[in-house]
Every structure is written in structure tokens, then in C-alpha cells.
Amino acid sequence: xxxxxxxxxxxxxARVSIATVSNVINDKGRVSTATERRxxxxxxxxxxxxxxxxxxxxxxxxxxxxxxxxxxxxxxLQDNPFYWDLLAGIxxxxxxxxxxxxLAGIxxxxxxxxFVKERQLDGLIYVGASEEGGAVxxxxxxxxxxxxxxxxxxxxxxxxxxxxxRLGGLLATQHLLELGHRRIAVLPGDIAPERLHRNGVLQExxxxxxxxxxxxGVGYDPRLFMRYPTSMEGGxxxxxxLREAGDVTAVFSFSDISxxxxxxxxxQEGLGVPADISVIGFDDLCLSGYMSPALTTVSQNIxxxxxxxxxxxxxxxxxxxxxxxxxxxxxxLKVRETTGTPA
Amino acid sequence: xxxxxxxxxxxxxARVSIATVSNVINDKGRVSTATERRxxxxxxxxxxxxxxxxxxxxxxxxxxxxxxxxxxxxxxLQDNPFYWDLLAGIxxxxxxxxxxxxLAGIxxxxxxxxFVKERQLDGLIYVGASEEGGAVxxxxxxxxxxxxxxxxxxxxxxxxxxxxxRLGGLLATQHLLELGHRRIAVLPGDIAPERLHRNGVLQExxxxxxxxxxxxGVGYDPRLFMRYPTSMEGGxxxxxxLREAGDVTAVFSFSDISxxxxxxxxxQEGLGVPADISVIGFDDLCLSGYMSPALTTVSQNIxxxxxxxxxxxxxxxxxxxxxxxxxxxxxxLKVRETTGTPA
DNA sequence: ATAATATAATTAAACGTTTAATCAACATAT
DNA sequence: ATATGTTGATTAAACGTTTAATTATATTAT
Numbered sequence: 001x002x003x004x005x006x007x008x009x010x011x012x013x014a015r016v017s018i019a020t021v022s023n024v025i026n027d028k029g030r031v032s033t034a035t036e037r038r039x040x041x042x043x044x045x046x047x048x049x050x051x052x053x054x055x056x057x058x059x060x061x062x063x064x065x066x067x068x069x070x071x072x073x074x075x076x077l078q079d080n081p082f083y084w085d086l087l088a089g090i091x092x093x094x095x096x097x098x099x100x101x102x103l104a105g106i107x108x109x110x111x112x113x114x115f116v117k118e119r120q121l122d123g124l125i126y127v128g129a130s131e132e133g134g135a136v137x138x139x140x141x142x143x144x145x146x147x148x149x150x151x152x153x154x155x156x157x158x159x160x161x162x163x164x165x166r167l168g169g170l171l172a173t174q175h176l177l178e179l180g181h182r183r184i185a186v187l188p189g190d191i192a193p194e195r196l197h198r199n200g201v202l203q204e205x206x207x208x209x210x211x212x213x214x215x216x217g218v219g220y221d222p223r224l225f226m227r228y229p230t231s232m233e234g235g236x237x238x239x240x241x242l243r244e245a246g247d248v249t250a251v252f253s254f255s256d257i258s259x260x261x262x263x264x265x266x267x268q269e270g271l272g273v274p275a276d277i278s279v280i281g282f283d284d285l286c287l288s289g290y291m292s293p294a295l296t297t298v299s300q301n302i303x304x305x306x307x308x309x310x311x312x313x314x315x316x317x318x319x320x321x322x323x324x325x326x327x328x329x330x331x332x333l334k335v336r337e338t339t340g341t342p343a
Numbered sequence: 344x345x346x347x348x349x350x351x352x353x354x355x356x357a358r359v360s361i362a363t364v365s366n367v368i369n370d371k372g373r374v375s376t377a378t379e380r381r382x383x384x385x386x387x388x389x390x391x392x393x394x395x396x397x398x399x400x401x402x403x404x405x406x407x408x409x410x411x412x413x414x415x416x417x418x419x420l421q422d423n424p425f426y427w428d429l430l431a432g433i434x435x436x437x438x439x440x441x442x443x444x445x446l447a448g449i450x451x452x453x454x455x456x457x458f459v460k461e462r463q464l465d466g467l468i469y470v471g472a473s474e475e476g477g478a479v480x481x482x483x484x485x486x487x488x489x490x491x492x493x494x495x496x497x498x499x500x501x502x503x504x505x506x507x508x509r510l511g512g513l514l515a516t517q518h519l520l521e522l523g524h525r526r527i528a529v530l531p532g533d534i535a536p537e538r539l540h541r542n543g544v545l546q547e548x549x550x551x552x553x554x555x556x557x558x559x560g561v562g563y564d565p566r567l568f569m570r571y572p573t574s575m576e577g578g579x580x581x582x583x584x585l586r587e588a589g590d591v592t593a594v595f596s597f598s599d600i601s602x603x604x605x606x607x608x609x610x611q612e613g614l615g616v617p618a619d620i621s622v623i624g625f626d627d628l629c630l631s632g633y634m635s636p637a638l639t640t641v642s643q644n645i646x647x648x649x650x651x652x653x654x655x656x657x658x659x660x661x662x663x664x665x666x667x668x669x670x671x672x673x674x675x676l677k678v679r680e681t682t683g684t685p686a
Numbered sequence: 687a688t689a690a691t692a693t694a695a696t697t698a699a700a701c702g703t704t705t706a707a708t709c710a711a712c713a714t715a716t
Numbered sequence: 717a718t719a720t721g722t723t724g725a726t727t728a729a730a731c732g733t734t735t736a737a738t739t740a741t742a743t744t745a746t
Contacts, residue, residue, distance in 0.1 A: 006732055017696050022734060032694060052461040053400050054732035057701045062396075064445075075438065076646070077431040079629055084427035088420040091448050095418065100458065102407075103444045105434050115443065118395040232633050257630075264633045286422050287600075290575050290607045291634050303419070349702055360726050365704060375724060397702035400731045 005048045014042040025050060056120055063099050065313065066116060068126045068139075071105045079231070080257055081285055082302060083127075086149070089306020090125060097314050108135045116142050123313045125149060132198060145316040147309050152200020159316060161309045161327045165201055168298040168331040169208020172252050172280045175296075175333055177216045179341050181250040181278060183224065184213075187238050187262070188254045190229040193222065205254050205282065224248065228258065235261015236268075242277060243269045249277060249342040256281040256288045256297055263295070263338060274340035284334055293337035300331055348391045357385040368393060399463055406442050408656065409459060411469040411482075414448045422574070423600050424628055425645060426470075429492070432649020433468060440657045451478045459485050466656045468492060475541060488659040490652050495543020502659060504652045504670045508544055511641040511674040512551020515595050515623045518639075518676055520559045522684050524593040524621060526567065527556075530581050530605070531597045533572040536565065548597050548625065567591065571601065578604015579611075585620060586612045592620060592685040599624040599631045599640055606638070606681060617683035627677055636680035643674055 011018040016035055023031050024039045031039075042048075056062045067090060072078040087101075094101050099122070104115060108130065116124065116139075123145040129136050131153060139146060140158075147159045176184050186209055188202040197203050213220050226241060228234035235258040242248055242262070253259035259281030263273050273279055273293060281288065284299035308327050315321050354361040359378055366374050367382045374382075385391075399405045410433060415421040430444075437444050442465070447458060451473065459467065459482075466488040472479050474496060482489060483501075490502045519527050529552055531545040540546050556563050569584060571577035578601040585591055585605070596602035602624030606616050616622055616636060624631065627642035651670050658664050 008732080018733080019697080019735080020695060023695090026734080028735090030694065035694080049457050049460045051400075051463070051732050053396050053405075053463055054701085055734070057394075057396050057400060057703090057732085058734045060701085076435050077427075079428065079431065081424035081427055081630070084420075084424055084430075085422065087427075087430075087446070088422065091446055092419050095448060100462070101446045103430070103434055103446060105438060114392050117392045119443070120394070120396055232629065235633075260630065260633050264635060264637075267635050286575065287424070287603065287630050290578075290603050292607060292610050293635070294607075351702080361703080362705080362727080363725060366725090369704080371705090373724060378724080394702050397731085398704075400702085400733090401704045403731085 005046045006051065007048075010039065010042045010046055010048050013046060014039045060120060062120045062122050064102055064119060064121050065094060065099050065310070066102050066104050066119075066121045066124045068104050068106055068124055068129075070108045070128060070130075074107070075105075077105050080255070081287070082255075082257070082283055085286065085302035086127065086306045089303035089308075090310050091306075092303075093307045093310030093314075097310070099310075099314065106135075108133050111135060111138070113138055113142060116144055123147070123317050125309050125313055126151065128201075129153065130199065145313060147313040147316070149305065149309050150201050152204065157325065159312050159325045161305060161312060161329070162201070163300050163305070163329050164331050165204035166208040166211070168282060168300075169205035169252075170212050171208070171331065171333040172282065172298050173209045173212035174216075175335065175339065176250045176252065176278060176280060177212060177218065179250075179278065179339060181342050182218055183221070183248045183250070184209075184218075185224040185226055185242060185245070185248045185251045186254075187226040187228060187234075187251060187258060189258075190227060190234065192227065193225050202254060209252060226251075230255050230258050232257060232261040232264070234258045235263075236265040238262050239265025239269060239271075242266065243271060250339070251277060251279050253279065253281050256283040256285045256295060259295055259297065259338075260288070260291065263291070263293070273338050276343060278339040278342070280339055289334070289336065296336045296339040297334050298331050299334045300329060305329055348389045349394065350391075353382065353385045353389055353391050356389060357382045403463060405463045405465050407445055407462060407464050408437060408442050408653070409445050409447050409462075409464045409467045411447050411449055411467055411472075413451045413471060413473075417450070418448075420448050423598075424630070425598075425600070425626055428629065428645035429470065429649045432646035432651075433653050434649075435646075436650045436653030436657075440653070442653075442657065449478075451476050454478060454481070456481055456485060459487055466490070466660050468652050468656060469494065471544075472496065473542060488656060490656040490659070492648065492652050493544050495547065500668065502655050502668045504648060504655060504672070505544070506643050506648070506672050507674050508547035509551040509554070511625060511643075512548035512595075513555050514551070514674065514676040515625065515641050516552045516555035517559075518678065518682065519593045519595065519621060519623060520555060520561065522593075522621065522682060524685050525561055526564070526591045526593070527552075527561075528567040528569055528585060528588070528591045528594045529597075530569040530571060530577075530594060530601055532601075533570060533577065535570060536568050545597055552595060569594075573598050573601050575600060575604040575607070577601045578606075579608040581605050582608025582612060582614075585609065586614060593682070594620060594622050596622065596624050599626040599628045599638060602638055602640065602681075603631070603634060606634070606636070616681050619686060621682040621685070623682055632677070632679065639679045639682040640677050641674050642677045643672060648672055 007018045011021045125147050127149045129148050129151040149161045226238050228237045239262045263279050266273050281295050281297040284297045288295040288297050350361045354364045468490050470492045472491050472494040492504045569581050571580045582605045606622050609616050624638050624640035627640045631638040
């Protein structure tokens, strides 16, 4: 499909040079109103649409933003509905500001990010980057504007969007403590305690959990640290463990998706939620409020997170960057039906 | 960011012409092994990455695929987790075949699809296209390979991926009939009965429903046709209506997301599921099996749907199109906990 | 009337590739 | 020795824009 109408044809039709047509299109002025009208009519009649590639080649502005998301199992994006809401926000914001989103699932270890240079991307939104593996360094070397979402990178010069995760952890745990729980298990994800500090999001939520315990004068028992994948399946496994444990009366899962698995699992094991065990999650997925029983959780506005990320990035691209490089979005405790006083 | 290394610099370093370098890169042969080695080393040393834009400009092959998804409320992608799974499949397939996905939320009425020509997209995957509004015609005029997902367009020349929706409707309804239900309400979505034939997916599921009733000798009562949006909220409204109706013992919702709303709503209204009313959905979202009670539903493999769509499209782009233009994926009834015998 | 300036349009060179056409060098066949 | 063919490399034109430099024309100031 060779371009059917190009600048030169519009120029011929309007009896002007291609430079003039270009000037009209890009509002460069230097064109009389008479010819401008002639040109516009020609564009209209021929149904001309500019070839962005040629333009980008010349101007180096692709109006294309890469959305980088690490894949989970080899090659497939993680199956957490969380991402869809995030994407909805990002896409909406991009469209408003006349950018397009290109999706790039990557395998963090061996990704070279060649596509960024090849396609001349204007910027990158990197979700859940981890400081290990060198992927972040490789991204930064590209010299392309970048916003990191949920990444907690140490370098203060980086643009980042995250949540008040620690407060979230604090609120969740305080809520359980106030209900009278003392044996509160915690499920950060598929990660060992000693590696927790490598993952900012989990680390922060964890800090909140520990802080709340401390303030309440409740000792921390390392045996209450569970390690299962962040998925429905992981939640089921956690539930099985909880029944074995026996004395646990509440669980704080760091994500709704595994919290749902836990609720499901506990009920299958014949335990009542919240009668026997209280469950609290994190995220407030659009479904969480509609489960039966409805999930108590720490709520974040995921769509807003996406919007914030794209705004930060586009401002940066268009050199309108504000003072702040880090946006911290609020959390809110949503008490619903899966938490109650211990038996 | 002007391209740091270009073909000419590699050529200079290897002491050959740029044409030769190009030939090496594209494996065109006509290069002696000695110079080839020299060139490759130069590429390696300089860290050269080709500028795809320039290449595309010349070859008209962007290796870029547009994913077109109609937006719901002004400007925002619909909040149905369904799409994330679909996207995961599409993205995985695209990466395997060395394509990238560009996301395009559109407002079906006034979309001109200018971006397709502007960015020289190689192909389009259009999800849930409707025959009204002329959007499909406008897409076809572009002359770009296209695959329609869940669209049921009449034109047999079009490439389409869909589900055996009618069978799904049939199985769901038969299941309820076999349990002994006779007053079976149906919730296709926010659409009037007389406009149902405009929406292929709903129309087909509806046909299945009617067929099952007929085979069972159960008359169809138009009052059992509900009209509420395909969302949690819509489900809640449907639940309220169901309580008013009084004599309905089962509901068939054409999507899981509203089925979940119904279950939630009925329980709020003090009705038991399935004790008082059975509920069956459609989709089998990853969460559906984990709700309490777990949702009985017609299951489809959404990720596979995405993979099928991308395969069909890429085959078409690379002129390897097979004989069949239409892929119909199977459905499966998943009986779980929200259906039972009527009281 | 002439010079200086502002306005409107054109020319031509880039941007970084691919590729058809061409050429040089050499081997092989007559 | 000449014609023929093969192999390996180069040249130069194209892809569809933008834009700096330039020219032509009209306007204003002296």
C-alpha cells in the first residue's frame, strides 16, 4: 500500500509548492489567507493524510509512547486485571494529548530495549521495574524521557508514580488490630523475607504492617510470613497453610487477587470469613466490592495512577515538567465484609 | 535525540558502501564472507541499531498492528477485565512474530482511522465492531489487512474470530431447563429486543436461548427480557428488577461481569443464590471461578482468542493466509455453584 | 523615485534507509 | 584473444516529509 495521496499531489492541485502546503498543515504562518484556503480545500478534496513516518524521520518526534510491562510466565503478560485499569488511564491520557501507546511486554533479564531507538519512541512508562538485573540502567542509557510506575527506584532524579503504600499497610493492619486480632498473617507475594527490600512496593506495605504491630505493642512472629504467588492460585495455597497454622485469626494480603484466592480457599476448607479468619486485600479491583462476601481492602484509584503517569511523562517530553518528579497517590481503607472481630 | 549511529557511519568504519552494509543487515547475499565479517564487527562495535522509520518509509512495512477497541463512556476504555486477557494473547502472539501492538481506543461514531495511514500500520484487529455507524466501511476502505474479533459481520470475505456463541446460549439455557427451571430471565445487555439483531454476539447467544426453550417446549415470555448495562452496576439493577418480578427462578446473563453484579444484588436483596434464584454467566473471567459462590458460566478461552486473532492477521499480512477466513472457538459449560434446582 | 522592509512563495537540502541499475574484476568457454 | 558469465561491490535515486535559505512581490519610509 503505497501512500495514495502525498504532499506533492496536494501541492499540484492547489498550484503551490510542497513547502507551502507543509506550512499550512503545520500552521507556520507565512501564507496568505487566499492560498491557505486553496490548499485546505485541496487537502479536503483529495482526502490527504500526512505520512507521520516521514515527518518523524525529519523531526524526531514520534508522538509514540512505549508501555513497558514485565511478563510473568515466559512470554505472557501477568493475568492481573489491575493492569487493564492502569492501561485504561494511560490510554485515555495519551489520546487526549495526541500520543499513541505502543505495548511492550518484556522479559526483564535480557531485554535490550532496542525498539525504543528503532521506533524513535518519545518516552517510556515502565511499570513495576525492579532495581535488579540492570534493566533500569539500560533504559536510562537510552536517554529517553521515562516514568516509572510502582517501582520505588532510589535515584531521586527519576520520575515516578506510586502509592502511599506504607500508609496502606499501616491502615490495613491497624484495622485488624482494632478489631482485636493479634495473630495476623501476611502475604506479600512469592518472595522471601530477606529479599523483600528489593521490591519497593512490597517493602513499603510491609513497613506499614510492622509499624502498626509495633505501635500496638504486638510482637512480630516471622512464622506468620507467607510466601505464595500473587494470583488466585497462590491465594488458595495460602488458605491451605492458614488452616494448618490453626491459631491465625486474620490475613493481610498485599493484593486483591490473592486475597480473593484466600477467601475462596478458606471457605473450601470449611472456614468462615470473617467468622473464623478475617481477610484484607490491597488494590480494590473493580470486582472486589462485588464479591460475596465483599472484600475489605486498601483502595487505590488505578485509573488515576495511569493518568498521572502519562501526564508526568508528556509534561516531560514537552519540556513543561513541573517541579516535582515524584507523584504519590493516596490510599483509602475500604471496610467491607471480609473483616470482623476474632472468634 | 538524533540517531547516534547510522548506516553511513558503520559503512565508513567497515570501509564499504552503505548499500553493502544494508545488504549484510538484510541478508541479501552478494557479500563476500570477509567483508560481511568486517561489517558485522563494525555494527557490533558501534552498537548500531537501524532506524525502523526510515526503513518503513522505504519498504512500507511497519510491523505495527493497531488494536482497535471502542470506548464506552466518553474517552475511557470499558472496564471489563475481559479485555486484559484478550490483550495478553494478542501481545504474546505479536511479540513471537516480531510485531508491535499500538493501542487505539476509538469513539465509533466519528473515528476516521487516520492513524492507520499516518502510521502505516500493517494491519488492524478490531474488537467488537458493530455494523452500524459506518465505522467498518471506513476501515475497509483503508485497504489494510484486518481481523474482526467478536463482530459477526455479514460479509463472508472478512477475516473474523468469534466464539460458538449460539451453542453457548444453548448450553446455558439447557442447563437451567434440565435443573427444572421454567421462568428463565435473560440479560443481554443495554439493548432493546428489536435492536438485538444488530449485535452479532448478543444475537447469537439469544438464538441459543430461544432454541433451547423451544426444544424444551417452554414458551418465551418477552417480559423476561431485561435491559441493563454490561457492568457490575447493571447487574445490581437487574437484581432489583428480579426481586420485583417475583416468579423468576433463574437468570442467564450474557456476561460474567453483570452476572457477578446480579449475584451480589440478589444477596443484598436477601435472596439466596442458587437457593431462590439460579444465575449463569458467560465468559469465565479468571475471577469467576473464585467468587463465593463460584459462578456457573459458559467458558471461553480469552487468551486463545487473542492468539487466534493475531495469527489470522499476521498470516494475512505475510500472504500466508490459509483457506479459512473465520475462526470459531469452542465454548464449554462450567457448572459451579450459582445454579441449582428451583425451590 | 529609490531604498528599506515586510510578506508570500519557492528551491533545495536534509532525515536514514532500501534497491534497481551499474560497474569492476575475474574465471570460464569458445 | 574475444566473448560470456559470475561474483562482489558501488552509485544514485527513491520514500514523503520539514525547514533553512532564497527569491519575488508588495508595502512603507525617506
